[in-house]
Amino acid sequence: MAESPILQRDGRPFETTELTEELAAPTLTGVRSVWTQGVAAGMTPARLASILQAAADGNAHDYLTLAEEMEERDPHYAAVLGTRKRAVSGLPVHVEAASDDGPGVKLADAVRELVRRPAFGYLVDDQLDALGKGYSVSEILWDRSGATWEPMAYKHRDPRFFEFTDASGLEKLGLLDDSQPGQPLPMPGYKFVTHVPRLKSGIPLRGGLARLVAFGWICKAYTMKDWIAFAEVYGMPLRLGRYGPGASERDVSILRQAVANIGSDAAAVLPRSMEIEFQDVASGGGSGNTDLFERLADWVDRQTSKGVLGQTMTTDAQSAGLGSNQAGVHNEVRGDILAADAKQLSDTLNRDLVRPYIDLNFGPQPAYPRIELQVIEPEDIEGLTKALERLVPLGLRVGGSTMRDKLGLPDPDDDEEVLTPPQGAPSGPPPALNRRSTRDRSGLETALNRTDAPAPADAIDDLTEALAGDDEWEEQLEPLIDPIEQLAAEVDSPEAFRARLPELLERMDAGELLEKLANATFRARGLGDANDGDN
Known part of the structure; x- marks a missing residue:
């Protein structure tokens, strides 16, 4: 066999031919037989204790069989365990590159293509079987028919x-x-994905959820058995046959047969002198508290929910006075469990799938891309939007890509149509209102202390614009500016310029400028009085 130059985690090279072979396939006979004997039927507390002890000692065959049957026999345990599994398998998968350079991005793109395949989702589902049993193993069947090593199936x-x-x-x-009965073979590297969740400290076989809920499961099994027996005896009314004093032996025999058969036949033929009476024993006070079995079964189910999910609100809707608020608190606890499950499974996938895939196709790397099962916390979109409305005008800089990530929106393509504000829609918040306000031409009142909104246009603004655009201002200012320029040319020092400033008053002619300013002031005063009359 050809040895690979790539070393396993223990430092030994592995045989490349092993990667394309099925090493752990089931057989009809032998230690990996597809046939197995169940253990749940007739389970007793003593038998359960011996199974759990054997698993703690390393012989987990019966324990693993029981864990499988518990999921098949108890709907509640199957539901909560399935909820915990699907909470992880439904998470989005993110691939983070080891570096931003060309080779790092290339490796990350290869892993992204790997996780997009449907087989990867099945692998995640199968690995989550470890939550109940303590561990789960999937064999990678590598395909070497092409230029690269590709996982053909898990x-x-x-x-x-x-x-x-x-x-x-x-x-x-x-x-x-x-080939070696009683002596397990070493598992070759790059061939198996083995997930062993750390649900509690200690050996893995003592950490499966099946071991945690096993005692409650057998208690519920006994409760259900007694409950069904009780319903069978007391669920149907007691049938009493009455016959008269002159009845013969034959008459009594007929009546007894009719009473015995009426439960299934629901019909009987009797002489007029006989009668059958039905008495509802189950609803009477003498039968005891008939809801004891149901309350005990519900209690066991709630403990199972706590053990598997960390809470009970998502599986058992009960009125506790707080409604959805209490359910939200319990969901936060479940979120902690979800984050831990996602992180541990991500570590397993990076160790047993990503690294082998990169090593086989690109060689050993100083750093590897990582698969992350992302637990996305729900954002308070309304609160975030209100905060941005206040902070962005104050100068807070926020990246558009960051906001799209928080909203769960992808970046738009270059040629993709994007949403824009409608034409004529205000780009900022509406103007504030107060009692001291100006009224624009549309009749809207705008606060005078607003600094971010333009002042409303009115007749005085029009007058100011007209005066500022008048071409005669330069000619009217020349009689004032020319004497200053002439004096500056005649003196040779600032002191001399300051000493001769009084004589400028006699040389300046401001008559034409004063006349124009007076006319503009008169017009502005008239417009102001007219607007005051409208208020």
């Missing part, structure tokens, strides 16, 4: 095909094989 393998070895302190998995 085959989920029965956890009973593997076993934790005592030499590793029950922390390292080995593959069971008929």
